[in-house]
Amino acid sequence: MSVANAPGGSSYGSILQPLILAAQAAVLPFNTGGAGGGAMKVTVTGKLQLDGRISANGGDSPYEGGGGGSGGSIWLIAGTLSGGGIISARGAPAITLKEEVAAVDESQFITQQNNFGGTMCAYGGAGAVYGGAEQFIPTPTASRLESCWSIMAVRSARTPR
Amino acid sequence: MPVKPGSAVIFPDLTVSSNSWLTIASNQVSQLIVSNATIQAAGGIALDALASTGPGTGGASIIRLMVILAAVAVTVVTAE
Numbered sequence: 647m648s649v650a651n652a653p654g655g656s657s658y659g660s661i662l663q664p665l666i667l668a669a670q671a672a673v674l675p676f677n678t679g680g681a682g683g684g685a686m687k688v689t690v691t692g693k694l695q696l697d698g699r700i701s702a703n704g705g706d707s708p709y710e711g712g713g714g715g716s717g718g719s720i721w722l723i724a725g726t727l728s729g730g731g732i733i734s735a736r737g738a739p740a741i742t743l744k745e746e747v748a749a750v751d752e753s754q755f756i757t758q759q760n761n762f763g764g765t766m767c768a769y770g771g772a773g774a775v776y777g778g779a780e781q782f783i784p785t786p787t788a789s790r791l792e793s794c795w796s797i798m799a800v801r802s803a804r805t806p807r
Numbered sequence: 808m809p810v811k812p813g814s815a816v817i818f819p820d821l822t823v824s825s826n827s828w829l830t831i832a833s834n835q836v837s838q839l840i841v842s843n844a845t846i847q848a849a850g851g852i853a854l855d856a857l858a859s860t861g862p863g864t865g866g867a868s869i870i871r872l873m874v875i876l877a878a879v880a881v882t883v884v885t886a887e
Contacts, residue, residue, distance in 0.1 A: 684854030685836045698823060698851035705856025709850040718854055733848060
């Protein structure tokens with residue numbers, strides 16, 4: 647929830663089978679929220695060498711006063727996951743004068759063998775902060791950063807229900 | 808490289824080179840199936856800001872609306 651008392655969005659979808667598009671942020675008069683992240687199921691039967699990025703992040707609002715979009719969904723199944731890239735489905739932060747933030751996302755990563763040394767993130771965006779004369783963009787707090795995993799626990803691949 | 812909306816796309820092998828991006832159309836859910844994939848640094852699969860219809864929307868604060876209404880009221884009073 648932001649300092650302006652606008653709550654972030656609720657979590658949605660299935661953490662085991664995330665494949666739902668995210669939402670555009672709420673809209674107030676004269677304001678347009680950022681677009682939500684997209685959704686894709688990626689199945690790699692063999693090896694996925696990921697040194698780049700797979701992301702379904704929410705977008706920033708193009709206008710002052712609009713909230714950030716929700717993170718989308720990444721359903722990633724890989725036989726072997728290696729590399730040092732980024733997997734991310736995070737909500738966009740609300741910025742100056744943005745009263746609300748849509749900020750929840752679902753992602754699921756399944757791999758039989760995990761050699762991935764990169765970063766996986768799925769966290770909500772920061773809410774708006776009214777700081778008197780100065781208004782600023784809050785940076786992610788330690789608690790948000792903790793929701794990024796440097797190493798994902800190895801899970802057995804499963805057949806989607 | 809655009810992927811056909813709403814469909815499963817199958818590749819034997821996929822390489823996304825640096826400064827190259829695979830994406831999909833807005834408001835579509837797609838499935839990508841490959842045998843092996845390599846995504847090089849500075850390249851990737853980008854689904855950022857592609858949706859506008861899903862759940863998870865945050866609430867809206869009344870503070871901003873009050874500020875706007877106050878500004879309008881001040882303008883009206885000043886004009887009078």
